[in-house]
Amino acid sequence: MKSLNNTSQKQDQLTANSQNEKKQNIQVYIRLRPFLPHEEQEDVVEIKSEEKKILIKDSLHLMESKFDQAFDPSQNQKQVFENFKPYLQDILDGYNFTVFAYGQTGSGKTHTMFGADWEYMSGHQAYTGRDLRVQHQSTFFESLESDHNFAGIIPRTIYEVFRQITLKREQNPHMQISVYVSFIQIYNEKIYDLLQDNQKPVALAIHENKQSGMYVEGLSEYQVAHYYDSLQLMRRGEKNRAIRTTQMNVKSSRSHTIFQLQIERIDDSEYQKEKKKIKRSKINLCDLAGSEKINKNEVMGGEHFNELRSINLSLTTLGKVIHSLSSNQKLPIPYRESKLTRILQDSLSGNCQTFIIANISPCSNSLEETLSTLKFAERAQHITLKIKPNEINASDFQIVQKLQREINYLKDLLHMKKKGINPNDIHQRLLKLQEENERLKKTHISINEVEKLIQENRQMKLEITKIQQNTVQSMRGIFDDSKTDKDTLKTLAESKNLLDQEILLNKINQGDQSDHFFLNTNSSNQIILPPIQMNSNDNIKILFGTSQEKPFSSYNPSVNSSSQRGTFINSGKQMMRNVLDKKTELPMRIRGKNNEIKNEKGFLEMSNAESVRMEQKRKEKIRILERLNDLERIQKHNQDKLKRELRLLENPNDSENNDNYKSVSTSSTTNIVKASSFHTNRLTQQNTPLRSSSNQLNNPINKQLKKYESNESKIKMLEKRFLQNL
Numbered sequence: 001m002k003s004l005n006n007t008s009q010k011q012d013q014l015t016a017n018s019q020n021e022k023k024q025n026i027q028v029y030i031r032l033r034p035f036l037p038h039e040e041q042e043d044v045v046e047i048k049s050e051e052k053k054i055l056i057k058d059s060l061h062l063m064e065s066k067f068d069q070a071f072d073p074s075q076n077q078k079q080v081f082e083n084f085k086p087y088l089q090d091i092l093d094g095y096n097f098t099v100f101a102y103g104q105t106g107s108g109k110t111h112t113m114f115g116a117d118w119e120y121m122s123g124h125q126a127y128t129g130r131d132l133r134v135q136h137q138s139t140f141f142e143s144l145e146s147d148h149n150f151a152g153i154i155p156r157t158i159y160e161v162f163r164q165i166t167l168k169r170e171q172n173p174h175m176q177i178s179v180y181v182s183f184i185q186i187y188n189e190k191i192y193d194l195l196q197d198n199q200k201p202v203a204l205a206i207h208e209n210k211q212s213g214m215y216v217e218g219l220s221e222y223q224v225a226h227y228y229d230s231l232q233l234m235r236r237g238e239k240n241r242a243i244r245t246t247q248m249n250v251k252s253s254r255s256h257t258i259f260q261l262q263i264e265r266i267d268d269s270e271y272q273k274e275k276k277k278i279k280r281s282k283i284n285l286c287d288l289a290g291s292e293k294i295n296k297n298e299v300m301g302g303e304h305f306n307e308l309r310s311i312n313l314s315l316t317t318l319g320k321v322i323h324s325l326s327s328n329q330k331l332p333i334p335y336r337e338s339k340l341t342r343i344l345q346d347s348l349s350g351n352c353q354t355f356i357i358a359n360i361s362p363c364s365n366s367l368e369e370t371l372s373t374l375k376f377a378e379r380a381q382h383i384t385l386k387i388k389p390n391e392i393n394a395s396d397f398q399i400v401q402k403l404q405r406e407i408n409y410l411k412d413l414l415h416m417k418k419k420g421i422n423p424n425d426i427h428q429r430l431l432k433l434q435e436e437n438e439r440l441k442k443t444h445i446s447i448n449e450v451e452k453l454i455q456e457n458r459q460m461k462l463e464i465t466k467i468q469q470n471t472v473q474s475m476r477g478i479f480d481d482s483k484t485d486k487d488t489l490k491t492l493a494e495s496k497n498l499l500d501q502e503i504l505l506n507k508i509n510q511g512d513q514s515d516h517f518f519l520n521t522n523s524s525n526q527i528i529l530p531p532i533q534m535n536s537n538d539n540i541k542i543l544f545g546t547s548q549e550k551p552f553s554s555y556n557p558s559v560n561s562s563s564q565r566g567t568f569i570n571s572g573k574q575m576m577r578n579v580l581d582k583k584t585e586l587p588m589r590i591r592g593k594n595n596e597i598k599n600e601k602g603f604l605e606m607s608n609a610e611s612v613r614m615e616q617k618r619k620e621k622i623r624i625l626e627r628l629n630d631l632e633r634i635q636k637h638n639q640d641k642l643k644r645e646l647r648l649l650e651n652p653n654d655s656e657n658n659d660n661y662k663s664v665s666t667s668s669t670t671n672i673v674k675a676s677s678f679h680t681n682r683l684t685q686q687n688t689p690l691r692s693s694s695n696q697l698n699n700p701i702n703k704q705l706k707k708y709e710s711n712e713s714k715i716k717m718l719e720k721r722f723l724q725n726l
């Protein structure tokens with residue numbers, strides 16, 4: 001099969017309208033997947049890839065259709081991607097790019113977009129060998145150049161974008177290019193962020209504005225510096241995706257997903273400074289949920305039925321939108337009837353180079369669905385899009401942002417007025433609150449001694465935390481100094497306890513600086529433990545650095561020879577340190593209402609094992625904090641008692657304070673002296689008994705002190721129990 005392998009061919013299809021504007025039809029590619037092992041091999045669908053045609057022939061149908069490309073089952077992932085590659089050359093010039101995979105359930109959409117399914121393949125005859133699987137998997141991570149069969153369009157597009165960025169930077173070092181990744185899921189007609197905590201899914205809303213077109217409010221956008229970060233985010237999202245086993249597919253995607261890359265490019269060179277331009281492009285890579293007929297004979301749960309209804313609603317709307325856009329009559333376009341069409345509105349009718357991959361199955365029992373997919377694909381071919389680069393002046397951008405802020409401020413004022421609140425009132429209230437705070441602070445100073453005690457308690461709390469940490473370390477530390485580094489690594493790989501793994505890695509980090517142990521590192525500064533140590537996928541420790549510290553800043557995807565690669569590899573220990581320090585954060589921004597952007601720190605998972613470890617740590621932290629809160633409550637109770645005591649001493653005639661004081665025979669001054677000496681004693685040597693004149697036992701202060709001491713011992717007991725429980 002010949003692919004569209006050069007830019008000139010592509011240019012033929014584009015009609016220059018104005019200087020940078022081009023007209024282009026939606027490009028439609030057909031991909032026929034191979035028969036799966038359990039499927040009966042029949043000869044009803046044929047692909048003539050040279051002629052870009054598909055032929056359907058069975059007893060009832062005979063039909064031939066031509067598309068922009070037609071891929072037969074022998075064509076691998078790399079060959080398919082080669083057809084998109086030339087279009088990605090424009091991506092840094094501000095052109096938008098969308099690919100979506102459409103087709104019946106089980107027709108190969110996820111395979112095409114993401115890549116081969118490792119888990120499923122491991123059970124496959126041809127891929128049962130664990131070593132072979134591991135080998136393929138690491139190929140997938142290491143270099144897409146040499147992987148032909150596994151990685152799909154999404155990883156290959158990311159790789160290509162970063163390759164383009166490297167080339168652009170080589171040409172112009174003043175070029176500032178930022179890449180942001182987000183990952184959306186549309187499930188049951190609700191939009192979710194696949195990169196946020198999947199335990200608490202929050203449905204997000206879509207908005208539109210002139211600056212950025214359609215956008216999802218609250219969606220996280222992670223800033224990534226290279227291919228590996230983006231790939232990790234892709235895998236994190238994949239894990240959070242809704243899937244189900246259906247009659248047609250063991251792992252059927254029940255949601256539409258859109259993996260987004262936003263690229264912002266600013267030329268910062270001197271001669272550009274006056275008229276600095278920002279070029280922005282958006283890449284949407286969509287894996288649609290598969291169309292599936294409701295089978296009357298299948299017992300289907302309510303949830304499954306709802307999924308199907310939502311999937312069918314959005315796919316029917318997509319069909320209607322395509323029909324309206326491709327027809328000559330001016331029909332209303334029902335974008336708003338589903339979330340999918342609303343999000344894809346820009347890609348379907350606006351300023352975007354759009355590609356549809358129509359996936360089909362070779363089986364005769366899927367023929368009806370195949371024909372419906374082909375009908376959809378034929379219509380989509382007729383849609384023409386006007387494409388131009390997204391470019392704005394940097395100064396315009398700043399002005400727009402400032403205006404946006406002002407608008408928001410005015411909106412807030414309006415909102416307050418509507419609610420009957422005078423903004424001046426709010427200011428007054430704020431001032432009063434500040435005054436009140438000042439007053440409270442002063443009162444606080446007058447009970448200085450008590451403050452000291454509080455300080456002491458804080459110190460105690462710190463010590464408790466320290467003890468806890470030491471206990472955790474000593475209880476969990478399993479490493480043995482006499483072990484060789486190789487043994488240490490072996491223990492690490494075999495260890496089921498993730499915390500043990502971390503401690504061991506820390507030991508390696510902090511330990512002997514000479515190269516006693518051997519770590520495999522590849523071209524991309526990944527660390528791979530030797531295969532003999534692999535018991536499960538989790539033991540393959542492939543660790544990634546992140547953009548902030550740039551541990552892998554010398555990463556250059558364009559370099560292929562292994563000798564050149566060798567020069568990139570730092571010391572393995574150094575890299576481990578990079579990974580184990582708090583380097584798991586990426587800059588992240590979240591789009592708010594009215595296109596405001598909030599900058600935050602985002603977390604990037606290292607691996608499945610890593611994420612489990614993080615979760616364990618989080619739970620541990622919560623548990624410890626809860627315990628500490630308990631302790632703090634008891635301490636506070638004691639402090640309050642002491643405060644009351646002190647107040648009483650300062651003002652002994654205050655009858656409200658305590659009736660017991662009426663019976664105190666000694667003078668108030670004496671008591672004050674005693675109380676202060678107690679506090680001083682508490683601060684220096686806790687167990688020094690209080691010396692007083694006569695009726696020690698009857699003295700109410702002593703009674704209180706006794707109570708305090710008994711509470712103290714209670715606290716100690718609690719601490720002890722707490723530490724034992726750890």
Ligand SMILES: Nc1ncnc2c1ncn2[C@@H]1O[C@H](COP(=O)(O)OP(=O)(O)OP(=O)(O)O)[C@@H](O)[C@H]1O
Pocket residue numbers: 032033034036073103104105106107108109110111112116117120249251252253254288289290291359
């Ligand atoms: N080109 C291909 N080569 C080899 N195997 C393939 C190919 N396309 C699909 N498959 C296999 O077919 C099965 C179904 O594919 P996949 O899950 O990608 O379908 P899908 O269209 O995404 O389904 P759904 O809509 O239900 O999620 C998988 O086991 C996949 O590995």
